[in-house]
Amino acid sequence: MSETTFSKQELERYSRHLIIPEFNIEGQTKLKEAKILVVGTGGLGSPLLLYLVAAGVGNIGLIDFDVVDESNLQRQVLFSVEDVGKSKVEAAKARLEGLNPHINFTTYNAKLTSDNALDIIKKYDIVADGTDNFPTRYLVNDACVILGKTNIYASIFRFEGQVSVFNYQDDKGEFGPNYRDIFPTPPPPGMVPSCAEGGVLGVLPGIIGSLQANEVIKVITGIGEPLSGRLFLFDALAFDTRVMKIRKNPDTPKIEKLIDYEYFCGFGESKQEEMVKEISVEELKALQDSGEDFQLIDVREEYENEIASLGGELIPLNTVEDNVDKIRTDVKVVVHCRSGARSATAIKILEQYDLDNLYNLAGGILAWADKIDPDMAKY
CATH class of the missing domain: 3.40.250.10 (Rhodanese-like domain)
Incomplete structure (x- = not known):
């Protein structure tokens, strides 16, 4: 029996959850006890965090080393013009505390790296990856695999988005596919531009980030079927959706340690001749x-x-x-x-x-x- 209790204000706040038969007080308790790390507070992180905080996820870590830029405001709805130039994690925390004062926040105004990833991620139950670059995606994936953590993945580009649940442990204790099972190696540098280089429709992060938040809530509470073993694809222009089945690849190398992901993705300068x-x-x-x-x-x-x-x-x-x-x-x-x-x-x-x-x-x-x-x- 959980010892978690709710104040009168919390019970009123979450009343629409509590009256759902499949959810009720048990689901809300799981949300309050959960510890979630959100990597990136930008386009995907903004709607993701807003809905996780509104839903009552009790303990949330925010990691981002960037500052708010004017160009972010087209899609990063966590921030306002007053936040331009401020640390994203601190601006995000201030906004989110105003949305729900019953949440515990931990901020990391730092870049997630091979040196700190394991120490940070081991403190959390689930990681939600809202980044837009391949080195961090592979880093988050590998750290989650090593630590046995679920990785709620999403990505966006121009008019298209993806969502999946990686490394999910089912009731039998078996882990589902991870990011490397469908993307074993990164594309060549420059082949797939980031959102900063290739652009993104402003509403798309809201759509995909909300779906990502939905998967986080499902995994925490145990309701529904998570997107483990499936990759959801969305095309905003055609309003077309597809769900691809994905399986564990027996040829995927065993992940036992973190590596130099900048170099792995072709961005590093580990060799003098590549400078x-x-x-x-x-x-x-x-x-x-x-x-x-x-x-x-x-x-x-x-x-x-x-x-x-x-x-x-x-x-x-x-x-x-x-x-x-x-x-x-x-x-x-x-x-x-x-x-x-x-x-x-x-x-x-x-x-x-x-x-x-x-x-x-x-x-x-x-x-x-x-x-x-x-x-x-x-x-």
């Missing part, structure tokens, strides 16, 4: 002002270039190999994108053609807008 030469935005500005002849290449998409441009020649990343003949060999060539990731990938591709005069613009358009031209849109 590319860089130039800072201040150095580029000085180069422009000097009148020296050089070539500036933009490897973003055309629509990004239309929003914000440094005046470079547009050669989108997926067309770089088809345009090697456009790269000059007699001058310094500076390659840029939004953040520096795609341009670094482009340089690695071009260096295969014996080009050694290429420099990556560190920080890309984001750094230029921050340090050189604050009036420029961060695209």
Whole structure:
């Protein structure tokens, strides 16, 4: 018999849960006793957290190292204009405490890494992954597998979203498929842009994040059938939904330790030969002002270039190999994108053609807008 009790205010707050026969006080008690870690407080984390807190999940950990940016407000409904520039976890906590004062919050204003993931995740029953990058997705998955924790997964991109429940332990004690069973290896860097690079319809995180919250509540309370062994797919433009069956892959290597996930996903520089030469935005500005002849290449998409441009020649990343003949060999060539990731990938591709005069613009358009031209849109 649980010793968890509810105040009069809590009973009134959760009354619509309590009158559901399949849920009632037993389900609400499980919610109050649960410990959930939400990784990322952005597009998915916003609706996810709002509904988990409103539902009465009693102990919630928030981990995010980012600050609120103006561009977040199009979809990250946890935040307001007054939060711009503030730590996301602290701004989120303040908003959520105003929604439900009966919740215990633990904030981690830090990046989840291989060094801290196991120590943090072991304190929680369930992890809800609201991140938008592959290194963290694989890190969360592997840590959950090692620790035997359920991973409630969701992802969004432009008009499409996915939801699943990974590493779920059933009544027989058997664990279901994990993220690596359907995505054993990450795509090449730059092949699948993040939401920051590829965009996302503002309402989509609300739809998918709410479905993710639904799976968290189902797993906590034991009602219904969780999305273990299934991957839910949603297309907002066609309003089309599909559910794919997924199974444990016998060829998936046993996960026994955490690794360097940046390097695993092709973003790290664990090997000296994989590093590319860089130039800072201040150095580029000085180069422009000097009148020296050089070539500036933009490897973003055309629509990004239309929003914000440094005046470079547009050669989108997926067309770089088809345009090697456009790269000059007699001058310094500076390659840029939004953040520096795609341009670094482009340089690695071009260096295969014996080009050694290429420099990556560190920080890309984001750094230029921050340090050189604050009036420029961060695209």
